[in-house]
Amino acid sequence: MPTLSVPPIDVVALRSFLAAYGTDEMLADELPVAMSMASAYRLRTSQGARLLHLFDEGEAQQAAMVATLFLCLQGADIPCPNPVADHDGRLFGWLGGRSAILSACPAGRVLASHTAAHCARVGELLARLHRLAGQCVPVQTTGSTVREWRDIAPMLAPELAAADAALLRDEIRFQGLYRFSDLPQGLIHGDIAPEALLFDDGRLCGVLGLERARTDARLRDLAIATTACCSLADGSLDPERVLAMLEAYHAVVVLTPIERGAWPVMLRAAALQQWVRALQHEERADPSVAAAKARLLDRIAREGELQRLWP
Structure with a gap:
């Protein structure tokens, strides 16, 4: 992030x-x-x-x-x-x-990278958070949406190379083909990033950014957290870490067949959200911009394989 x-x-x-x-x-x-x-x-x-x-x-x-x-x-x-x-x-x-x-401030520190054990702790925490829908009232009602991306894209496009502008336009169009309102809903964080997770000796003892929590598809939270915590240097996903997160989540909140079907598209949406955020707030030469783009390209290229990363 x-x-x-x-x-x-x-x-x-x-x-x-x-x-x-x-x-x-x-x-x-x-x-x-x-x-x-x-x-x-x-x-x-x-x-x-x-x-x-x-x-x-x-x-x-x-x-x-x-x-x-x-x-x-x-x-x-x-x-x-x-x-x-x-x-x-x-x-x-x-x-x-x-x-x-x-x-x-919660105890703990931000980690430069996460192991499978760390990812399992994140998955378990997200499951407990998602179960609180209807108990804890969120402040926000919406997050990053296709409509918002469509509004932002024309402001970003003039500063992008032609290929990047086309990638942004095409991926927003692709996401516009899907609706996630039929997926199981819950109270989600909506913006999990490594900087938001505080660990102490393997224990997840703090999560920041929940002032922007909202009700949305639970799978979106998992996709965003997976993108943040389970991505490798080349932009691809580490299967061990992804499965650790999803299995820990599944032990608390059962993942459904409809969520499995939407998983590849939601992973692309999470990668797009991260890339748009980087383009908005970082210099074009910043490594975070290239890293976010690499994750999006990987999700597009491997879309047919992503359902294998499922418990």
């Missing part, structure tokens, strides 16, 4: 905001460090690691909904950030005219 630029925060305003939480110190060498999710900051305070989520002006209701979602997920043993209440018991406040949530 590309790293998004995050605007700086006024240090004086931030210190004033943190004072309402009984936190009056920050280590300047880690203030602030932008994470992979836009408008999210990691802070090291006198009370430990904290995450700061900032929302656009006028989105106080969204901040309240995110805090409620986090608490619900915490209650279901999903290791997401844990909102911290201020002195008045409020779970969100104001920083520079924008609503903000301060939360305790």
